[in-house]
Amino acid sequence: MRDQLLKRMTIEVRSFAVCEVRRGWPLETPPLGSVSLHYVLRGKGSLRDSSNQSLPLAPGSLVICPPNQRLTVSETVGDSFQLPHCEPASGTLEWLSSQRDDRLPGVLILCGMLDVVTPELGGSPFDRLQAPVRIASANAAISPLFEALFEELTTQALGCQAMIDALMKQCLVLLLRELQASSVHPAWLLALEDPALGAAVSAMTEDLGRRIGIEELAALSHMSRTTFIARFKRAYGLPPQRFLAEQRLRQGRDLLVATSLSVKQVALRCAYRSRSQFSAAFKSRFGRDPEHYRRDPRGDSR
Template sequence: MSVPRSTSDVLGSVLREVSFASAAYRWVEMGAPFRLVFDRPGLRGVHLIASGACELALAGGTVTPLAAGDTVILPRGDHHELRSGAAATATSGFELAARTPGARLRGCGPRVTATIVCGAFIAGDPGHPALRGLPPVLFVPGVDGHPPSWLAPYVEVLRQEAFDAGPGSDVVMARLSDALIARVLREPGPVADHPGWLAGLRDPHLAAALAALHAEPAHPWTLASLSAEAGLSRTAFTARFARTVGEPPMRYLQSLRLHQARRLLAEERLTVAAVATRVGYTSDVAFAAAFRRVFGVPPAEWRRSLDSPR
């Protein structure tokens, strides 16, 4: 078939495709009671608890107690808030940052009860199907009030940059943010029980199949050929993939192909038929039907919408 593939490259290639980019970090000192809300569409959060304690609350009602040394990342951009006590009114984290000069923010009660390094980053490709394979919250608990040793160097430098905000800090924080997110995603703990491609990478059989799919999404894959890559029977592979990754293998492949098709339609002046061929469809009619079924419009119309005034 093709050259041997390394499963260790899948995480790197997917992160490059998603293209996480840092937006900003701030050193935030809050006094209880407080409710610090983060609800800006498209922005994903990183919160490093430097001292004190608070709670992370998601819009759906999930609440996670946080203490010094804890790190949380919200890779899918879910609306959330950091809170402590029974605050009557909410403070927008983005509005607080906008009206406060510099990188150090202070809000709510008279006595500081929690110090948090709050970061916001964006996904350069927010529609990438890999984002569905990440849990809403990646939680890394601290150890005796400090980040775990494998994460501590990243957190410490980010804390210092957010506190000092010296020349070039934005560039430094952008690079450190990318490294911190990648390092957390490499650890099994934060994503242990969440179905998705990351969980699949931790299964040696599925990792081989995922590496093959990501290396050559346009290849004419079948359940039989993917099962052979995984070293499993077709029945065992199909059940294992769906259970671990959260969707059947051929649907996962279709998501990869259609995502690549959208990128080609947006960035290159290829015909719809040429795009269909590039992403692995033998028929442009079948490609157009699949595209419309998933995105609601035919590929040509979707491309024209990019050029329409908004």
């Protein structure tokens, strides 16, 4: 069943950048709104996340980061350098340099921002990841894939986007294998271990405007209410209703940015009874009310 889940996993590569970071000139990103991968092509350095956890970087290192992380990449310790536009447009490769002085030692990193969805999981296998995870260069199969990705991005040949998506899916499957084998953060991979919950998650996420109760969800999973709640929380880290609320708020966030629907219309599409109820929940989750978020979504930090 896990193979079927991964087979149906879809990947949309939002953007790629090559980040060149010189000694004494760290590169600091704004919060990244999606799962991000960082592969070290050359040089050595460190990556620090929003909680100040620091991971070493060396050629062949691969780091996967959960969404909404503010990252600082350094060749060595120095003053932060704020890069105002760290998210290039989809389908392009942008070269980002903290300092162009070639006399300074540097670290060169291929960075990608991805939207990963597995329908039965109601999102991505990486949604429960809480902190960046680093894989060293031990897996010989990963390195050629990223070298091929880099080649596709730089040449932009016919079928480039299809090839990039296919290569990235291979990279993610290899990454999941590596993490399972090494038992790194096993809790966030449990969703792949309990696919019996897939029917319930699909029912919850296919129509987020529909009201659905725990009893119906438990029946879809062929479990008692108590067993369903316990297994769901173990696999997803949240009780079913909190998980559903999170999915609805994410959809509301996307609708605010991508459509001209009024806040009340967005609220109704996300199963909220009123605009005020939606606004309160949205502000609690994202730190700003819907109107302010719509005006400036780039300030999203969660």
